[in-house]
Amino acid sequence: MAQHWIATRPGDLDVLALEDHDVPPPGHGEVTIAVRAAGMNPADAKHVAAGKPQDFPRPVGYEVAGVISAIGPDTMIASGPVSVGDEVLAFRISGGWASEVTVPAKDVLAKPASLSWGEAANLLLAGCTASEMLHITGVGEGDTILVHGASGAVGVSVLQQAALRGATVIGTASEGSFETVRRFGGQPVAYGDGLEQRVRDLAPDGVAAALDCVGTDEAVDVSLALVADRGRIVTIAAADRAGRDGITAIAGSMPASSAYRDSVRADLVALAADGRLIVPVARTFPLADAVEASRLLMKGHPGGKFALVPR
Incomplete structure (x- = not known):
């Protein structure tokens, strides 16, 4: 029998429960994946905390990597034909914190052999988010951009993808994370009092766009002060400020975001396969330790991605 984590009701991590369950067999357009690693993201816990009571109980986890264990009739995955035993990754799915999961085949792609299970399981949520941020702000060759939270999972992906577009990145971080920003091609700058002037000193010709991965008032205020075109400021964490400040x-969860992120999954997998998009994995945890792992992740500064590994 398989195991999976569910959220029994809206709330903090105390509402999570590890349960035995029977995995449904795949129907047409579905496959079953024996999970080798499940990705962990702050969104996992945040969406449980912000959910509506009628949506519970609900499974947890949006991305996995593993081995195909069953295939529905007349079914191919997003990257093409598939066989039992093939190594794959999947995003955006429901219930990834599991030992086995049946998912829509359209959300499954072949796993590059060059990626570890933990890397593959953590590639696409952060990578697709970063890609959309760069797309929305039209970042291109010669741009200098400001990324708030550059040492986090989305920020690290932004740094790499921006460099591939020919952009220069100034990235806010704590001094302890400066080396991470430098490793992935950015120029680090400390957040806190005086941030606006420090960025101006680093970018005397101006900042073309600002990408906010942290959601603080400081991040939004400094972005507004530095970027002339508000259409080139994007946030994934300050929706309230977005509405007020344009x-x-x-x-x-937004239809346009969902459609865009689905459209770039294969491209990001290809970049990772070629070694041009790296997913730093800091730690792996047994599936049973998901709550402990989540508490560490939510404290911030994990130094890389976390993955859950079933026995």
């Missing part, structure tokens, strides 16, 4: 907020 900047763009994006989220995977």
